[in-house]
Amino acid sequence: MSEEDNKRGHRIGFVGTRFAGTDGVSLEAAKWAKVLWHYRHTSYWFGGKLDTNPEVSMLVPHAYFGHPDIEWVNERSFGKITRDPEVTRRVFAIADHLKRSLYDFVRKFDIEILVVQNASCIPMNLPLGVAIALFCAETNFPTIAHHHDFYWERDRFTVNSVGDLLRMAFPCTMPCIQHVTINSEAQRALSHRRGVSSVLVPNVLDFEKQPTGIDDYNADFRQSIGLEPDDILFLQPTRVVPRKGIEHAIALIQSLGNPKCKLVVSHESGDEGNDYLNALQEMAEHQGVDLRYVPQSIGEERGVNEAGEKVYLLADAYAHADFITYPSLYEGFGNALIEAFYYRKPVLVNRYSIFVSDIEPKGFDVPTMNGFLTRDVTAKVKRIIDDPVYRQEMVDHNYELSLRFFSHAVLRRKLRALITNVTGLDDL
Known part of the structure; x- marks a missing residue:
């Protein structure tokens, strides 16, 4: 990327199952986008459930973990140790659709860096995780994977029939991916289980701005x-x-x-x-x-x-x-x-x-x-x-x-390093 491109900021594509409501992943993604926008980086959104601006968003229903087809896959993948061939077929069929949608997303908005929010670490949507892994394998696309929860931290995923898919995509460890964890325990576990390093970025609040107190409302x-x-x-x-x-x-x-x-x-x-x-x-x-x-x-x-x-x-x-x-x-x-x-x-x-x-x-x-x-x-x-x-x-x-x-200043410093690793320029 040229220095001129660098000055205008970059086009960041957030990818996840859901960016809506007040769940932790949606809130932290919004904080990341806010800090990135402060430094001229524009955010775009890819997900199965969105309350983001439609003009900068691509809604793909199968990306949502609550989609009936995804629930069908989950019911047959967890709590069982054998997998019906039809489950495998459907996972890869939906993953192929989602992968093509990722290509469309990147082309439509001229995305330069992907930020995957929790979709590559906890298998709420197996096909989406597989799609992201395949997309990264095919493109070597600059990607930051923000991991909030790993499947090995949740009892409900312990017994499963999809160990091969979990090892492939949760998380995917392609060289183009920078991994971000939110606590040191997860950082150590990721290194031990997958042999990859990660940057520790804690969840933050805007402590530079005083909270509102009791008002008329x-x-x-x-x-x-x-x-x-x-x-x-x-x-x-x-x-x-x-x-x-x-x-x-x-x-x-x-x-x-x-x-x-x-x-x-x-x-x-x-x-x-x-x-x-x-x-x-x-x-x-x-x-x-x-x-x-x-x-x-x-x-x-x-x-x-x-x-x-x-x-x-x-x-x-x-x-x-x-x-x-x-x-x-x-x-x-x-x-x-x-x-x-x-x-x-x-x-x-x-x-x-x-x-x-x-x-x-x-x-x-x-x-x-x-x-x-x-x-x-x-x-x-x-x-x-x-x-x-x-x-x-x-x-x-x-x-x-x-x-x-735990303030936005901490997040600014961390994102500065992550973006610089992609661009090669100190642009934040």
Whole structure:
């Protein structure tokens, strides 16, 4: 690429199953695009479900993991150890269609660098991963593969009949691909399992920009979910799935013994059924904990829901929260933890492995537990609630550390190196 081309910025093609909504992959891809745009790089989007600008997007339904044909493949590929020949035939037939669509995408928008978002590491869409591998093998196209989750990190993919495809494409290890991992554990596993290096790029937030607080719209958030102004709002800002360890949040509030402490859960119970949610509600009732499950009141945009009730942003819930609970058993990174730092809220953390290896050593001040609640943890949380000076010093300290380690400035530096590796020019 010439120096003149370099000055105008490059045309970056994001490839994934879905760029829509508030899932972690979509949010991080949007952050990447925002930082790239700041340096004149234009982003284009290829996926099976999109809420991006149609003028810079190519919607290919079979790229979405929820497409019936992809679900058909998944049902016959995982939880089984033998594979029907028809599964193989369909995988490669759909992959051929998707590969041709990738060629069309690159030609239509004159793409210069591909950024694959999670589609080459977790086999939610086997044909798409195979298509990307074949495309890279045929073209040697400059590609950055951003890996959020690997299939070997998920129990549901352990038993499968597609080991050959997983080794081929999840991830593909062609020389044209630069690999990006989001934590050091994944970085080590990728090196061990595939023999390739990767660049560690943590998930980030825009700490250079101060968060919005309580405003005219969200001023009535507490009232709308049935809380009193002097209630102590403990926010669990996650989906309701077992690995989030929400039973520990209930145990914490029960141990505090303060009826003004209320637990508010912001997100749906996810795609694993309602058994866990029902168990949590029974547990809370048995332990005398006021649990408010309010996903109907929190959405991607402010407005009203189908019942005509006011809908708030998750940021509005953070603005009103007094304390964040994050007792997860496992996390790929921990976006909600970084959000707690961003909104300057104290947060309880269960010391999941990525927190121990990548976040805790930075020096953050948070009450932590090791799989179970202790009196010391409860005492520290009580002090945080009762001592506003101590609390403010804690959250300010965490914000300043996050500014250094998890801000857009960090992402700018990392993307600068990745793009320079392709162009050979220091263009960011």
